[in-house]
Amino acid sequence: MYLPDGDYGMTSPADEPTPPEGVPDRVATDLPELTPEELRNTIIYAQELLQFHDETASPIEPGPNEDIIRATERDGYTEVVKLASCAQGCDDCPHGPYLYHVKQESRPEGGTKARWMFLGEVYPDDGE
Known part of the structure; x- marks a missing residue:
C-alpha cells in the first residue's frame, strides 16, 4: 500500500x-x-x-479457545496476558489481550486451585 x-x-x-x-x-x-x-x-x-x-509444567494452562501470550512469575502471583476467542468465532476474534493475576489457593480437601483475577485489557502503550 x-x-x-x-x-x-x-x-x-x-x-x-x-x-x-x-x-x-x-x-x-x-x-x-x-x-x-x-x-x-x-x-x-x-x-x-x-x-x-x-x-516443571506451569500451573497456568489456557482454557478452551484461549492463547496465553505471556506468563510472568511475580511475588505471590503469576501475571498472565492472554487472548480469547469466542466459542463459535466472530469477526472480532481473538479478543484482548487481557491481563490477569493468578494465585494458587489451597483447597480444604487438599491440593490447590488457580484463582484468576481479571484486571482489564492491555493496550499497546502498556508495554505490549
Whole structure:
C-alpha cells in the first residue's frame, strides 16, 4: 500500500515490541529478523527445549479457545496476558489481550486451585 508520505504500510521500529527482562541480547537482536513462520517454529523449538530440560509444567494452562501470550512469575502471583476467542468465532476474534493475576489457593480437601483475577485489557502503550 502506498501512502503519500512514502510509507508503504510497514511498521516502524518504534512499534516493535520490547523484549521482556531476561531475554539474552543475542536472542533479542535475532528474533525481530525472523519471518512469522520462523518465529512459530522457534516457539515450538523453545517449548521442546523446556521439556527437555525437565522444566516443571506451569500451573497456568489456557482454557478452551484461549492463547496465553505471556506468563510472568511475580511475588505471590503469576501475571498472565492472554487472548480469547469466542466459542463459535466472530469477526472480532481473538479478543484482548487481557491481563490477569493468578494465585494458587489451597483447597480444604487438599491440593490447590488457580484463582484468576481479571484486571482489564492491555493496550499497546502498556508495554505490549
